[in-house]
Amino acid sequence: MTFVLTWDDVLHWRCYQQWLHRPAEAEDPVAVVTRLAGVQAQVASCAEQAVAARQDQPDPGAVKQALVRGDLIKTWAARGTLHLLPPDLAKAQLALLAAARTWEKGAWQRTFVTTAQMDRITEAAAEVLDGRVLTREELTAAIVEHAKDPTLEDHLKSGWGTVLKPVAWQGLLVYGTDGVAFTRPTWGDLPEPATAARTVIPAYLGAYGPASAATFDQWLIRGQSRKAALRQWFAELLEDGVLAEVDVAGERLYARTEDLRTLQRPQSFPGVRLLPAFDQFVLGPGTADTRVIPKERRPQVSRAAGWISPVVVHEGRVAGVWDEAGETLWAKVPAKAIKAERARLP
Template identity: 70%
Template sequence: MTISLAWDAVLMWRSRQQWLHRPAEAADPVAVVERLAGVQAQVTSAAEQAVAARQPEPGSGPGGEDVRAALREQRLVKTWAARGTLHLLEARQAPAHLALIGAARTWEKGSWQKTFVTVAQMEKLAAAAHEALDGRVLTREQLTTAVVEHAGAPDLAEHLASGWGTVLKPLAWQGVLVHGPSADDRRVTFTRPDTFVPGWTGLPDPAEAARVVIPAYLGAYGPASAATFDQWLCRGASRKAALRQWFAGLLADGVLAEVDVEGERLFARAEDLEALEGARDFDDVRLLPAFDQFVLGPGTADARVVPPEHRAQVSRAAGWISPVVAYRGRVAGVWDGAEVTLFDERVPRAGIEAEQRRLKVI
């Protein structure tokens, strides 16, 4: 029997699943990253703030140093993941995330090859990087030099040196490289996960990876459609037949269930059905940092989370995602320091002021 749900209840359930209710006991940063199915880390400070925003009180749980320590200890991995953006991933789950993104084989598309490098060149790059990074940590410049020399292809240097890392991303999705510890001068470094991350298992088959990543996503951002999941994962680039098979397999095995949310047939984890039906109100106001998963999980195109008329204030130029006011599971405004712009005047002012005091911006 398919259960019926209301969006208000779903969105407040999600808030608790994303730990916006701030559990009484401080959470390890690795647990926060795992719960959120990764934390975007294009801006390092924003990733650290996302972890801190889910702690009981300022200073009571992990801060930026705790996140950096988890990276040094290889309990967290930093690499290009969902939507081709830098993320922090829980080290044990990272292979599954990378395998599922890599299954789209976006670098094999004709338009990509015409703009960047051919499949043959990518194979050379992968082999050269695999050898260059064996037990080593190299800066981008050092990696570029080593790869160009090994591959005998000086024309690749410009692509490798690009600050956007476009040509390096497919290497990450094939398990060839991850980010290493920062160099002494704070330059970005790269290394091989199998010689750097303890217990690295290598990339699983995509079907096996889907059994890890899809439930992880739905545990924080469900119920959702397969298309919404795919937009979060790789901007809708997954092969549609494979996507259908992944969801169908999880449904057949009882890991997932279909639910009706105000007329939409969506997927949820079977283990979450009881909690979804009994979802409790969540009225606390939260001031969340830029690039927070609260927004990125469902995506800014989700009109139930981001009011369409205010989307441009949330999703800004050059891919910037504004710090947001979260209230009752929705984006209710944006903020910058002491300045708050509300989209919904029902947001309690006392809640905003409490968050501002927490963040020491008033």
Template identity: 70%
Template sequence: MTLAMTWDDVLHWRCRQQLLHRPAEADDPVTVARTLVGVQAQVASCAEQAVAARQRTPDPGGVRAAIKDKRLVKTWAARGTLHLLDAGQAPAQLALLAAPRTWEKAAWQRTFVTVAQLDKIAAAAYEALDGAVLTREELAAAVVEHAGDESLAEPLSSGWGAVLKPLAWQGILAYGPNSDDSRVTFTRPDTYLPGWPGLPAPQEAAGTIIPAYLGAYGPASPETFDQWLIRGRSNKAALRGWFKALLDDGVLTTVDVEGERLYARAEDLDSLKAVERFDDVRLLPPFDQFVLGPGTADTRILPKQRRAQVSRAAGWISAVVAYRGRVAGVWDADGVTLFEEQGAVPAQGIDAERRRIS
């Protein structure tokens, strides 16, 4: 018999799954990154705050230590944005991002480089980064030299963040430690990260990443997962096949949430049947996975009329007030703006969070 749930129960359940109750295991930033299937790191301080928001005692230095220890890796991941990933989980996520080969689309090639040019860049970067850590400038120069093609200099200097994302998704490069003068560096994960296994086949990768996603943001649909992963660009037949295989193997199950047939991990059924309410207020930083996991278009956590206050110009995602699994407002150093339609939020909870952050 299919479990039937309300959205209220689902949203309360997700709070604990996303470690907002600050359990002891969240003291390890790698556990936080693995549980959330990555922490967005476009802004490094926001990534540190996202981890600290889930810890009993905030420790921003722990993130930097985990990067230095090569337990966390920074690379382009979900939706083409920079993330901190658990180094053990990263190969599977990258494999799913690489699977649709979006860089072979005609529009991508017209905007950036041709597949032939990208193949040259990839081969040259692979050679240049073998056991090496290079700055952006050093890598660009090395690629041109190794490829013997001066025409690559312009795309590498103008839109080269986009040009390097396909390399990251194929496991050819990742971010290295910052240089002595704090410049970004790149390296090859298989020669930099201990025990890097290479990228698994997409079907195997789906067996890792889909259950991990549903463990934090489920129950959810394949379409919601695909929007989170790569803005809906996965091959639809492959996507359906991944979910069906996991359902047939008993890894996943279906749950009825107010008439919607959604997927959840089979191992989570007991906790989904006996949801513990979560009534604590949390002030979460910009780009937090609480918002990005389900997506800002999900009106169950964020009213449609409030989306522009959270998903802002130039891709900025506001710091939010999280209460009972919903976005109850936004906040910054100057104060808090609550969304009245989301219901009352305890003032003492907001005050406690502000004291904790300060």
């Protein structure tokens, strides 16, 4: 039996799945990050605000404390962007990113470094970071010396960290507890991709489902997973009963089997939320999803240089953008609710 759903039902359901109703469980920042399958942390303050937006009583220092304890780690993960993740979910997500071997593609090598150079960077980073915490400058100098290749210096110093991302994806580099310097995690080998998929795919669908395999892949690695592997991951989860197919307005999509009951009886979410820049509400489905963001409004949300605007969410959709000066709305939103949200801002 295939369940038939509407997009209105799905979008309201996602609000609750992403804890926009601010349940008691959300007071734990680690639980929020886990629930969202990671929180983008290109801008540290935005990551902290994304957690706080889902809490009734935000604790301004809670995310940093979780990083110090090791309950959260910071590293390059989904889409090559910095994320906060709990360690077990990080290991699984990194395993899927590494499986794509994107750094072995010709275009990547022509732009950055060769596969042989990348191998030397990886080997050097694994050795020099073992039991140590190094700044970007210290890490660059140590890798150049170890690899005996001064041409690597400019690539390693790049603020984008492009040649360090494959090292992170192989589970050999994370940020230290200060969120600035780097170290090597002590978690051992990453899981096999097929095993990792059994963690990452349900985690994604639990917050942003129902969705297609292609949408999941765009969220994970901008559509660069090996297609045969991607199909196999979903097929095995479907066969094992972890996932089910559902019909959403004529689209055949995947959902977690455990979510079918609540998907069929979704609660309306009439609330208004002011969410920060780079919030998972829009990054999960992607800014090109016209069910969440009207096509003509996407340029106001997805800005130049990869900037994702703070958004106003109402009834499961993006209804506008906001900043300290005010809001730009394209849907009717209760002014009283926006005022209440602004009163929460630090």
